[in-house]
Amino acid sequence: MSRRFSLLFSLSLLFLFFLSACTEDVQRTLQPTPSAFGQINSLVVIADSSTWEAGVGDSVAYFFEAPYILLPQPEPIFDVRFIEPERVEAEPTWGQLRNYVVLADLSDKDSPTTQMALQDLNDAKLQEIRDNGFGTAVAKNKWATGQQLIYVVGTTHDQLLTGLGQAHPGIVNRLQEGEDERLRVTTYFQGVNRRLSDTIRDELGVSLDVPGGYTRVPLNADDVVWLRREVQGASMNIMVTKAPYEDESQLSKEGLKAIRDRIGKEYVSSTIANTYMRINDEDLPLFTEATQLNGAFAIEGRGIWEIENDFLAGPFVSYLLNDTTNNQLVLVDGFVYAPGRKKRDLMSEIVQVLRTAEII
CATH class of the missing domain: 3.30.379 (Chitobiase; domain 2)
Incomplete structure (x- = not known):
């Protein structure tokens, strides 16, 4: 009996050792690989x-x-x-x-x-x-x-x-x-706002994937749609408008500036009287380049906006698209007002939206 008990005890220890070693190997094999993290850019x-x-x-x-x-x-x-x-x-x-x-x-x-x-x-x-x-x-x-x-x-x-x-x-x-x-x-973590996207499509003839979180700013206009999203310490804005195509000279730095300054003067101001938005290309240059955006010829512009007669300013990005089907130009523009806050990632998000613009 004694030898039998000793043999059984030894076999039990050997089994437990084997089980422990296998469990350790399985745990090591199944150890999940961590997911990478870190700030954007x-x-x-x-x-x-x-x-x-x-x-x-x-x-x-x-x-x-x-x-x-x-x-x-x-x-x-x-x-x-x-x-x-x-x-x-x-x-x-x-x-x-x-x-x-x-x-x-x-x-x-x-x-x-x-x-x-x-x-x-x-x-x-x-x-x-x-x-x-x-x-x-x-x-x-x-x-x-x-x-x-x-x-x-x-x-x-x-x-x-x-x-x-x-x-x-x-x-x-x-x-x-x-x-x-x-x-x-x-x-697009909140998805696409189909109602606002459909509004832009119906009123201006351009497809734009509007992210959730944006709301429409009330305007007395049938050729301009202004969208805004408020985040901590910043206001993110997208404006879409159209203009008749007259000649090729409009598809230029001067043409983009003229359309953007027009809607800035007509619709964007501060709480102070006699204020309006305009491009400030005296202190910093207005960069433009020709590009293709979802099949349409476009002029991309990047620069600084400011409010005339006030002390508000910030960056903007615009795409002026040539809508040959409807013989018009379409301007999709995004700008940020974020005093005291870094603006790179905010502008990068707006660019993601603007680059979905497509003539229909």
């Missing part, structure tokens, strides 16, 4: 401090912290933070953000960032970099789902700087494409 740059301080930091500031066009007070395209790779291991939260640019110099064999690049990039990519002197690569979901890491790697420090200089336009575009997807979710 934020970027983490991973590099060694020696690389950062030897000119790379200045290049990053020049390429990724350039001013967002166009705001009354300069705000960067991206909010950039620099960290060394060791911090990701020491503080796992640093590995759960969305956007990373990794800068590595292959000539520095002892560099933790170089070791990270050598581990993450395949042999073919590394050979391509060695052949060309520099190169880029993209990795997804290294530490968390929904994140991307863009590697810029040079065979020397100078080649790294050269590669960064040549690659940065593509990197900026890639980052902005990803942020645009997040902005669309943020902009």
Whole structure:
């Protein structure tokens, strides 16, 4: 009996040990990968401090912290933070953000960032970099789902700087494409206001996806629709109007300015008498460029508005569309009034709405 009990006890211990080990493996296997988080338009740059301080930091500031066009007070395209790779291991939260640019110099064999690049990039990519002197690569979901890491790697420090200089336009575009997807979710988190969208379609002949949260500002006009959304510390506004097409000269900076200043003077004022909205292109320029918007030729304009005879001002974005079907021009315009508050992300949301404009 004693030997039998001892044998059963030993087998029980062995089973429990086996079960414990299997459970530990299953838990380790099923451990959920965290979801990436972080503010919109934020970027983490991973590099060694020696690389950062030897000119790379200045290049990053020049390429990724350039001013967002166009705001009354300069705000960067991206909010950039620099960290060394060791911090990701020491503080796992640093590995759960969305956007990373990794800068590595292959000539520095002892560099933790170089070791990270050598581990993450395949042999073919590394050979391509060695052949060309520099190169880029993209990795997804290294530490968390929904994140991307863009590697810029040079065979020397100078080649790294050269590669960064040549690659940065593509990197900026890639980052902005990803942020645009997040902005669309943020902009339309309340869905689309079909009633207001139908109103614009019926009255002005243009399709526009109006987000929930906007209301119509009462106007005594049949050719202008003004929408407004109040958020904490800011007023977000969208105006849509039409004008007869007369000649090609209207599709220009001067043509856009004339239509926008007309509706600003007629419909927008402050509580002070003899005030009205106008474009201020004396203190800051009015930037315009030709573009295509959902199949229609358009002039995009970015600048600063102000209230004449008062002290109110802010940024705006306009699209002047050529409606050839109805022989008219359609202006979709968005502007923000947010004194003392950063305006970049607010304007980015408005741009998301304006870019849904389509002639019907």
